[in-house]
Amino acid sequence: MTPDIAWLADSRTFAVNRLPAVSDHVARPAGDGSLRQSLDGAWAFALAEDVASRPQGFEARGFDASGWATIEVPGYMQLQGFGPNQYVNTQYPWDGIEHLRPPEVPEANLVGSYIRDFTFAGKKSRVILTFDGVETAFFVWLNGTFVGYAEDSFTPSRFDVTDLIEEGDNRLAVQVFQRSSASWIEDQDFWRLTGISRSVWLENQPALHLDDLFVTTDLNDDFSSASLRLRLKLSLPGEGGKVEVALSGSDGLVLEPWQCEASAEMDLAFDVAGPELWSAEAPNLYDLSLTLIGADGEDSETVTERIGFRRFEMIDKVMHLNGKRIIFNGVNRHDFDARRGRAVTYEQMLWDVKFFKQNNINAVRTCHYPNQTVFYRLCDEYGIYLIDEANLESHGSWQKDGKVEPSWVVPGDREDWQDCVTDRARSMLERDKNHPSILIWSCGNESFGGKVIYEMSQFFRDRDPSRLVHYEGVFHDRRYDDTSDMESRMYAKPADVETYLNDNPQKPFILCEYMHAMGNSCGGMHLYTDLVDQYRLYQGGFIWDYIDQAMDDGDGRLRLGGDFSDRPSDYEFCADGIVTARREPSPKVQEVKALYQSFDIAPSAAEVIIRNKNLFVSTAGLSLAVTLLKDGAVVFETVMTPEIAAGETATLPLALPEAAEPGEYAVQCALKLDEATLWAEAGHEVAFGEHMFTVEGEKPAPAPVALTTSRGDINFGVRSPDMFALFSEPFGGPVSLKKGGLEFLARPPRLTFWRAMTDNDRGRQHGFEHAVWQTAHLYYKRGPVVIADGDEPVIRYRFTLPGITVEPEVTYRVGRDGRIHVTADFPGAEGLPELPIFGLQFFMDAAFDRFRYYGLGPDENYRDRLRGARLGIFERTVAENLSPYVVPQECGNRVGTRFAEVTDGEGRGLRFEAEGAPFEFNALPHGTMELETATRPWELPPVTRTVVTIAAKQMGVGGDDSWGAPVHPQYRVASHRPLSLAFSFAPVGV
Numbered sequence: 001m002t003p004d005i006a007w008l009a010d011s012r013t014f015a016v017n018r019l020p021a022v023s024d025h026v027a028r029p030a031g032d033g034s035l036r037q038s039l040d041g042a043w044a045f046a047l048a049e050d051v052a053s054r055p056q057g058f059e060a061r062g063f064d065a066s067g068w069a070t071i072e073v074p075g076y077m078q079l080q081g082f083g084p085n086q087y088v089n090t091q092y093p094w095d096g097i098e099h100l101r102p103p104e105v106p107e108a109n110l111v112g113s114y115i116r117d118f119t120f121a122g123k124k125s126r127v128i129l130t131f132d133g134v135e136t137a138f139f140v141w142l143n144g145t146f147v148g149y150a151e152d153s154f155t156p157s158r159f160d161v162t163d164l165i166e167e168g169d170n171r172l173a174v175q176v177f178q179r180s181s182a183s184w185i186e187d188q189d190f191w192r193l194t195g196i197s198r199s200v201w202l203e204n205q206p207a208l209h210l211d212d213l214f215v216t217t218d219l220n221d222d223f224s225s226a227s228l229r230l231r232l233k234l235s236l237p238g239e240g241g242k243v244e245v246a247l248s249g250s251d252g253l254v255l256e257p258w259q260c261e262a263s264a265e266m267d268l269a270f271d272v273a274g275p276e277l278w279s280a281e282a283p284n285l286y287d288l289s290l291t292l293i294g295a296d297g298e299d300s301e302t303v304t305e306r307i308g309f310r311r312f313e314m315i316d317k318v319m320h321l322n323g324k325r326i327i328f329n330g331v332n333r334h335d336f337d338a339r340r341g342r343a344v345t346y347e348q349m350l351w352d353v354k355f356f357k358q359n360n361i362n363a364v365r366t367c368h369y370p371n372q373t374v375f376y377r378l379c380d381e382y383g384i385y386l387i388d389e390a391n392l393e394s395h396g397s398w399q400k401d402g403k404v405e406p407s408w409v410v411p412g413d414r415e416d417w418q419d420c421v422t423d424r425a426r427s428m429l430e431r432d433k434n435h436p437s438i439l440i441w442s443c444g445n446e447s448f449g450g451k452v453i454y455e456m457s458q459f460f461r462d463r464d465p466s467r468l469v470h471y472e473g474v475f476h477d478r479r480y481d482d483t484s485d486m487e488s489r490m491y492a493k494p495a496d497v498e499t500y501l502n503d504n505p506q507k508p509f510i511l512c513e514y515m516h517a518m519g520n521s522c523g524g525m526h527l528y529t530d531l532v533d534q535y536r537l538y539q540g541g542f543i544w545d546y547i548d549q550a551m552d553d554g555d556g557r558l559r560l561g562g563d564f565s566d567r568p569s570d571y572e573f574c575a576d577g578i579v580t581a582r583r584e585p586s587p588k589v590q591e592v593k594a595l596y597q598s599f600d601i602a603p604s605a606a607e608v609i610i611r612n613k614n615l616f617v618s619t620a621g622l623s624l625a626v627t628l629l630k631d632g633a634v635v636f637e638t639v640m641t642p643e644i645a646a647g648e649t650a651t652l653p654l655a656l657p658e659a660a661e662p663g664e665y666a667v668q669c670a671l672k673l674d675e676a677t678l679w680a681e682a683g684h685e686v687a688f689g690e691h692m693f694t695v696e697g698e699k700p701a702p703a704p705v706a707l708t709t710s711r712g713d714i715n716f717g718v719r720s721p722d723m724f725a726l727f728s729e730p731f732g733g734p735v736s737l738k739k740g741g742l743e744f745l746a747r748p749p750r751l752t753f754w755r756a757m758t759d760n761d762r763g764r765q766h767g768f769e770h771a772v773w774q775t776a777h778l779y780y781k782r783g784p785v786v787i788a789d790g791d792e793p794v795i796r797y798r799f800t801l802p803g804i805t806v807e808p809e810v811t812y813r814v815g816r817d818g819r820i821h822v823t824a825d826f827p828g829a830e831g832l833p834e835l836p837i838f839g840l841q842f843f844m845d846a847a848f849d850r851f852r853y854y855g856l857g858p859d860e861n862y863r864d865r866l867r868g869a870r871l872g873i874f875e876r877t878v879a880e881n882l883s884p885y886v887v888p889q890e891c892g893n894r895v896g897t898r899f900a901e902v903t904d905g906e907g908r909g910l911r912f913e914a915e916g917a918p919f920e921f922n923a924l925p926h927g928t929m930e931l932e933t934a935t936r937p938w939e940l941p942p943v944t945r946t947v948v949t950i951a952a953k954q955m956g957v958g959g960d961d962s963w964g965a966p967v968h969p970q971y972r973v974a975s976h977r978p979l980s981l982a983f984s985f986a987p988v989g990v
């Protein structure tokens with residue numbers, strides 16, 4: 001056959017000579033060794049800008065490629081210096097550059113030509129060449145002869161090269177095209193990368209070979225026994241052979257080796273009594289071993305598959321695993337790494353899976369394409385539920401700048417797209433069907449509704465009734481609502497979710513995407529997770545998303561869309577992860593881990609109530625560490641061993657010492673691993689709960705100091721035996737605070753009404769509504785100053801705000817306790833937008849570069865992101881407090897602060913103490929407007945000072961989405977009511 005470049009633009013031609021998809025089992029030869037030969041590594045490479053200028057004839061055996069570059073396979077062209085990189089979200093990458101309609105292919109179409117010379121020896125019976133993933137379309141030649149053509153970037157393409165491969169030297173030539181008709185259905189929100197991005201390998205198959213395996217485990221109704229069904233497809237030599245089946249579990253053989261005659265298609269069933277069931281909580285796996293034995297009695301090959309017994313089904317409109325209502329505490333996961341793009345390594349996948357387990361994430365949606373096989377194996381072994389998503393997204397064909405406009409949607413009802421779409425479903429299902437971790441097949445993402453996707457869903461149901469089918473897109477086109485077995489939405493607000501659940505729902509509900517984790521986000525997440533206990537049909541959600549898709553070009557800087565002169569681009573929208581593109585957990589993880597924990601732990605002073613929310617596992621292997629803190633310091637610790645079965649709640653008495661001394665107490669209870677597991681060290685905390693109480697009483701007062709004052713024309717000085725404070729009239733506050741020869745105030749404190757906008761703030765155009773507060777923050781003026789000299793002198797400043805009639809006041813009283821007592825009052829006024837923040841900012845020399853505080857932590861937290869924070873005394877450097885958001889923004893806040901000390905390396909600095917209500921504290925190396933204007937961290941100016949914020953209140957960060965969702969009302973800061981802040985400050989450590 002002669003290859004035809006016209007296939008690129010033909011939606012009906014998506015595979016030429018490609019073999020049918022098969023299961024991802026690994027066959028091994030008898031004895032040692034492997035049937036597989038990897039072709040990964042360095043390949044010769046040449047880039048062409050477009051189809052017309054691509055090399056032709058390069059596939060010939062004698063072609064001289066000595067002048068060619070080299071490229072690493074697997075990997076991406078753009079990430080190895082070949083061709084421009086581009087990030088777009090929903091729009092097509094050529095939008096506005098070339099006017100196209102499906103299935104047309106743009107002129108600008110990078111072509112990568114690849115050559116790999118290799119030696120091959122010892123041909124058995126059949127040799128199969130497999131490409132695990134090539135983006136987005138490619139032609140293959142072996143030794144100068146055309147082998148085949150394939151599309152679908154994320155499932156394997158297999159070709160039979162038995163007749164073309166030679167003993168000795170061989171030459172494989174591949175031409176990869178950036179764009180094809182498939183590009184219309186690969187419009188995922190990701191970097192548009194090109195290349196041989198997954199492994200390439202040969203399999204040298206014996207005549208008697210297991211081509212395909214389909215394992216199902218049909219459990220009886222009380223789960224006491226199962227029928228293990230094995231459907232096999234074999235290649236058979238004329239003389240036939242035998243198949244031997246055995247099954248072993250952790251305690252040894254479960255099925256004795258059993259033999260039968262081999263045939264091309266086999267359907268076997270075995271009774272297994274009392275199987276240990278698979279779940280994410282207890283990922284019990286069995287080794288299924290299949291040995292193929294030739295007519296001569298010699299083993300031909302063996303296959304060992306790790307299989308799990310489990311039953312997933314819909315019972316009374318609720319999804320059940322092994323008879324229990326399942327909850328997905330999920331994330332969406334793109335294959336991603338800052339340097340490698342989607343060509344992630346085994347180590348990176350392993351890191352991801354361990355991270356999920358450590359942070360109570362029990363489910364992953366493989367957004368928006370099938371992942372590498374090894375990822376599914378890890379999920380089987382570690383215990384992660386999967387929605388396996390087909391490689392289908394045609395977002396730009398029906399949604400234009402957020403508006404639904406499906407006049408030329410693909411695939412819609414278009415018959416010419418049916419086969420390629422169903423093929424994607426088949427390629428995924430056939431490869432992945434034996435993984436117990438996969439509970440749900442997903443038809444893809446955001447491709448509108450219609451007949452084609454409905455047929456795809458029916459393919460899943462027909463071929464694999466043991467799983468359910470997911471598709472969110474019917475939300476926009478209800479004609480084929482049965483495409484999805486569950487109601488799946490993205491970014492529905494908590495109230496919208498409740499509306500569905502209260503309106504006679506006919507399907508269970510999941511959020512396939514929620515909590516848009518872009519920048520400083522994930523506020524209000526508990527408003528979703530709280531629904532789990534309120535509605536039986538609410539079965540959880542998948543955070544958008546796991547990892548920032550930011551690119552590190554090699555200079556250590558994380559770049560986003562648009563930073564490569566890529567246009568059009570959707571800029572920052574690629575960075576929405578709870579971990580950075582370098583796999584550093586962001587502070588958002590603290591909240592996710594807490595809200596996804598499997599135990600509710602509610603201590604009081606006398607007892608602790610623990611609810612085990614697991615479906616299958618008890619508290620065995622966990623101990624309860626009980627700690628009593630007084631004013632942040634540990635005063636008592638003990639360890640208990642609760643025994644609480646899955647689904648049960650127990651009340652355990654706590655024998656804590658009596659809290660007699662006045663002070664603030666916290667009872668903290670943490671369930672921790674007794675022993676190391678596959679995914680965490682011994683002692684790892686899996687769940688936490690705390691209770692606070694106060695024992696009232698008088699605190700001993702320090703001996704009063706004598707104060708002297710000095711009234712100048714414009715300054716007012718107050719001196720104690722070892723401290724001096726100077727208050728300025730024109731500069732609106734204290735301009736100096738000195739002790740031990742050190743100056744603690746670089747500039748006088750200023751009121752703050754503005755926080756550096758977060759990604760969510762920008763997305764909802766918060767600035768447009770709230771700009772008066774930015775103006776107030778920047779340009780307020782000092783009004784009258786009143787100085788009352790006396791035993792404890794008081795200096796009262798009044799301020800006027802541009803365009804706003806209310807006049808806040810800040811009062812400083814120098815106390816005989818050696819501290820300066822501050823109140824800042826905002827009187828409240830009608831007709832103003834809500835306040836982003838109200839507080840006072842202090843500016844200290846950059847040498848005061850660390851802090852220690854007693855409040856909620858250890859990580860950054862906000863009023864709507866507090867469930868994961870706990871009371872304690874925590875330390876950080878000011879530099880560390882600048883959270884690793886790719887776009888600088890508000891970060892580092894700590895709610896509930898009782899005291900905070902901002903000091904230098906010798907412990908000298910200022911100590912701030914709350915008077916009455918705790919404050920919100922922050923210390924950052926940059927000012928509000930510096931953070932607001934920088935678009936990348938390296939645009940921030942050199943660090944010259946430490947900016948300390950002591951705030952009465954800051955609004956929450958929100959996170960329902962990043963394109964308009966408001967912060968929930970209970971976490972906003974009303975401006976019509978008075979706000980007041982009271983604290984004191986004084987030097988410490990001198």
Ligand code: GAL
Nearest residue numbers: 089189445446513544573576
């Ligand atoms: C969804 C989409 C995701 C992502 C998200 C915004 O519509 O499925 O892939 O683009 O919006 O970050």
